[in-house]
Amino acid sequence: xxxxxxxxxxxxxxxxxxxxxxxxxxxxxxxxxxxxxxxxxxxxxxxxxxxxxxxxxxxxxxxxxxxxxxxxxxxxxxxxxxxxxxxxxxxxxxxxxxxxxxxxxxxxxxxxxxxxxxxxxxxxxxxxxxxxxxxxxxxxxxxxxxxxxxxxxxxxxxxxxxxxxxxxxxxxxxxxxxxxxxxxxxxxxxxxxxxxxxxxxxxxxxxxxxxxxxxxxxxxxxxxxxxxxxxxxxxxxxxxxxxxxxxxxxxxxxxxxxxxxxxxxxxxxxxxxxxxxxxxxxxxx
Amino acid sequence: xxxxxxxxxxxxxxxxxxxxxxxxxxxxxxxxxxxxxxxxxxxxxxxxxxxxxxxxxxxxxxxxxxxxxxxxxxxx
Numbered sequence: 001x002x003x004x005x006x007x008x009x010x011x012x013x014x015x016x017x018x019x020x021x022x023x024x025x026x027x028x029x030x031x032x033x034x035x036x037x038x039x040x041x042x043x044x045x046x047x048x049x050x051x052x053x054x055x056x057x058x059x060x061x062x063x064x065x066x067x068x069x070x071x072x073x074x075x076x077x078x079x080x081x082x083x084x085x086x087x088x089x090x091x092x093x094x095x096x097x098x099x100x101x102x103x104x105x106x107x108x109x110x111x112x113x114x115x116x117x118x119x120x121x122x123x124x125x126x127x128x129x130x131x132x133x134x135x136x137x138x139x140x141x142x143x144x145x146x147x148x149x150x151x152x153x154x155x156x157x158x159x160x161x162x163x164x165x166x167x168x169x170x171x172x173x174x175x176x177x178x179x180x181x182x183x184x185x186x187x188x189x190x191x192x193x194x195x196x197x198x199x200x201x202x203x204x205x206x207x208x209x210x211x212x213x214x215x216x217x218x219x220x221x222x223x224x225x226x227x228x229x230x231x232x233x234x235x236x237x238x239x240x241x242x243x244x245x246x247x248x249x250x251x252x253x254x255x256x257x258x259x260x261x262x263x264x265x266x267x268x269x270x271x272x273x274x275x276x277x278x279x280x281x282x283x284x285x
Numbered sequence: 286x287x288x289x290x291x292x293x294x295x296x297x298x299x300x301x302x303x304x305x306x307x308x309x310x311x312x313x314x315x316x317x318x319x320x321x322x323x324x325x326x327x328x329x330x331x332x333x334x335x336x337x338x339x340x341x342x343x344x345x346x347x348x349x350x351x352x353x354x355x356x357x358x359x360x361x
Contacts, residue, residue, distance in 0.1 A: 015316055044341045045317040047310060165318040231321030232337040252328055264332070281332075 003031045003183040005101070006077040010035065011068075012084035013043045016105070016168035018051055020084050020175050025055040031183060033080075036060070040068055040088050075100065080182065083137065084171065087116070087203075092139035102137035103182055105174065107167045109133060109149055111192040114142035115201035117235065119163040124207035124227035128154050130163070132170045134178055136189055141200065145189035148178045157255065159229040212241040212250060218270040218278040225253045225280075241282065243268070248282040255279075286331070286359070290352050293326045301348050310342040320345055327351075333358045 008028075010021050024035045036058040037048060052059035062068040065088060072081070072094055083090070083104035090102055108118035110133040122130040131151030136144040150170035154163060181187030208224045228236045239250045248266075256279050261269055268280040294301045300314050309315045315323075323345075324335050335358060344354045 015318065043317075044337075045310060045320060047313075050311045161318060161321050231324060232335070232340045233321075234337055251334060252325065254329060 001030045001180070001184070003033060004078050004185070005031070005033050005080045005183055007075070007079040008033050008035045008082060009038060009072070009075075009079060010082045010084060011038045011040055011088060012082075012086040013039065013041050013046050013048065014085040014168060015165065016171040016175075017084045017086075018046075018048050019168075019172040020082060021048060021051050021057065022055065023172070023176060023179070024082070025051075025057050027179065033183075038062055038068065038071070040065070040086060069094070072100075081137075082175075084175070085168070089141065090137055095137055095139050101182070101185075103134055103147065103178075104137045104142075104144070105171045106133045106135065106142050107164065107171070109151060110135060110142055110146060111194050111198060113201065114198065116203040116205075117201060119160045119167060120207055120227045120236070121201050123154060123158060123160060123163065124224060126223065130154055130167070132167050132174055134171070134174050135192075143192060143194075145191050147182065147187050147189045148174045150174045157226070159226045160235075161230045161233070164230070206236050208239070210237060210239055212239045212280075214241055214243075214268070214270065218272050221270065221280075222253075222255065222272070222278050225250070225278075240285070241280075243282060243284065247285045249285055251281045251283055253278065253280045286355060287352050289330050290327065290355055291348065293323055293330065294348055294351070297322045297326070301351075304347055307346050308342075309346055315345060323351070327355055331355060331359060 037052050039061040078099045081102040109131045133149045134147045138144040152166050207227045256277050270278040298315050298319050304314050
């Protein structure tokens with residue numbers, strides 16, 4: 001197999017990145033490129049460093065975006081940059097370099113839901129289907145031609161972290177399917193069609209503005225709670241609500257059967273239409 | 286308490302019950318998403334808050350470490 005790419009640089013964190021890293025390392029013998037990994041966003045549970053050590057792949061941690069930008073800017077060889085679960089925005093001057101090709105996976109079906117935290121917004125907006133998109137990176141955010149898309153369903157109880165896990169699996173699947181085409185520069189990529197209503201989601205935006213109004217139907221509250229649920233990752237601050245005129249922070253929530261209701265301090269039970277209860281544990285601020 | 290922790294692990298990560306090593310995450314026995322599920326269940330089962338600072342590979346290196354974490358938080 002032949003490619004003109006001499007280097008493949010992977011930037012990202014998380015499960016999909018780890019799998020993509022392994023795959024890229026395992027395929028290097030087919031093409032002769034040199035793989036390397038850059039950790040830009042350290043994560044407490046990341047195992048990418050271990051994967052690099054096991055497979056003899058150069059690992060570098062560059063949390064400073066200027067340092068990362070500077071490093072990438074110095075690349076002279078024909079290089080493929082794989083951006084997987086990566087929030088670093090590639091400068092236009094880098095994207096436009098002849099010797100650099102960048103592909104990125106976005107965790108939504110572009111052109112819908114561009115920007116940040118797409119899994120949260122699709123849940124919050126009540127979508128029943130979403131997916132991932134691998135696309136070429138251009139100067140515009142999430143605007144490049146689409147290489148491959150994979151879709152999945154969103155269930156009525158799906159939480160943001162569960163959806164993210166599914167999307168990670170799809171991202172890896174999609175990567176394996178398109179990698180050869182990208183390396184051989186014969187991948188068929190199609191332009192995105194942008195509607196005038198296209199809306200970019202920013203990192204500063206929080207579903208429901210971060211506030212749970214307990215006067216709303218529990219179904220809507222449950223949707224909001226699920227949309228911001230990434231466990232302890234701190235992607236969003238805890239939702240707040242008002243209890244007896246006081247501000248409270250939500251600690252956790254759960255859908256429970258009526259017989260599982262247990263009275264307790266700082267706990268709220270709200271009835272769903274189907275008889276189940278939305279249990280919310282909170283802490284007064 | 287130990288029994289409940291093991292019950293939760295059995296539901297989300299059965300492999301962890303037989304794992305004898307010291308590095309569950311690095312060895313792929315448990316991944317970050319499973320940790321989120323386990324943390325959520327532990328918090329609910331024991332009515333405790335597991336702060337993000339405790340959600341590190343060291344505290345999830347094996348089932349004994351998880352039990353130790355819960356015991357520590359119950360004492361606080």
